[in-house]
Amino acid sequence: MKDIVRQKLSINVEIMDMLNKQIEKEAVSSSAYLAMASWCDHNGLENSAAFFYEQSSEEREHMLKIFKFINDNGGTAYAPEVKSVMHEFNSLEEIFEAALDQEIEITQSIHSLVQKCRKLNDFTTEYFLQWFVNEQMEEEQLMRRVLELFDLMRDEPLKYIDERIPGLREE
Amino acid sequence: MNTLFKAHNFTSYQCDSSRAFHIDFDHKLIKLSFCQLLAFREQIKNIDLETHFSGRNKHGIEILVLCNRSHIFIFDTFECIALKDLMEGTFAMLELNSLLTAGV
Ligand SMILES: [Fe+2]
Ligand SMILES: [Fe+2]
Numbered sequence: 254m255k256d257i258v259r260q261k262l263s264i265n266v267e268i269m270d271m272l273n274k275q276i277e278k279e280a281v282s283s284s285a286y287l288a289m290a291s292w293c294d295h296n297g298l299e300n301s302a303a304f305f306y307e308q309s310s311e312e313r314e315h316m317l318k319i320f321k322f323i324n325d326n327g328g329t330a331y332a333p334e335v336k337s338v339m340h341e342f343n344s345l346e347e348i349f350e351a352a353l354d355q356e357i358e359i360t361q362s363i364h365s366l367v368q369k370c371r372k373l374n375d376f377t378t379e380y381f382l383q384w385f386v387n388e389q390m391e392e393e394q395l396m397r398r399v400l401e402l403f404d405l406m407r408d409e410p411l412k413y414i415d416e417r418i419p420g421l422r423e424e
Numbered sequence: 425m426n427t428l429f430k431a432h433n434f435t436s437y438q439c440d441s442s443r444a445f446h447i448d449f450d451h452k453l454i455k456l457s458f459c460q461l462l463a464f465r466e467q468i469k470n471i472d473l474e475t476h477f478s479g480r481n482k483h484g485i486e487i488l489v490l491c492n493r494s495h496i497f498i499f500d501t502f503e504c505i506a507l508k509d510l511m512e513g514t515f516a517m518l519e520l521n522s523l524l525t526a527g528v
Contacts, residue, residue, distance in 0.1 A: 254426045254438060254440065254521055255438075255440045255443070255525075256521055256522050256525040256526075257438060257440070257443050257444075257445075257458060258458065258518045258519075258521075258522055259522050259525065259526075260443065261443075261458040261459070262458065266462075266515060266518075266519065327458075327459075328462065329459060329462045329463060329466070331466065
């Protein structure tokens, strides 16, 4: 019997399912960042708002990257459904902590995808995911730098912390 | 045509010459491209059987539209369970075939 699946699809079916789940996670992240941007906007924290708008569009790009990868390789990518996004926060610090937690979750999810690729010998997807492994490392580092800022400037007005946010991305 | 898997009254086949798949629904045989088979699998996967038993799905039926809307099916709970088996079995067989082909 011919391997028609392999003729049509260059990635593993199980991996494809996991990639579709990852699409959903990136979409959820994108929405979550948008909610954070909105909170910052309402609280007069312009730079933090800009930071989260940028994060939100980056997450959308990640989503599209995976989306394209699935379709280009003969699979079917599914448009994600996003529900119940958190809009209530206590403080800017809490928001950045939530952002770090979210990034850590995404990192873990990417890592388990890589693990699965190795198990199933899907080298194509593993290679594709290398970019994400690196991206996640940078994202986590960025969020940690912001949280360090809160530790250093605990007694300063929030406005000053907000002013330092754009500089952190360039570092 | 090679038989891939049989579950209840449903059978899936692979046709090497047309590079396509077929599903026999007992009363109707439909041809699917691999892409359409993937789409069908996704629809089956998304059926939440729980709703059939909790009463949230009052009539216990699922309506599926397949292959760019050229077919419409109505399945009851029992058939939905069989379809889930069919898809799992079919893809397990395809996976096995891939392993065997790659091994030769
Ligand atoms: Fe991301
Ligand atoms: Fe991210």
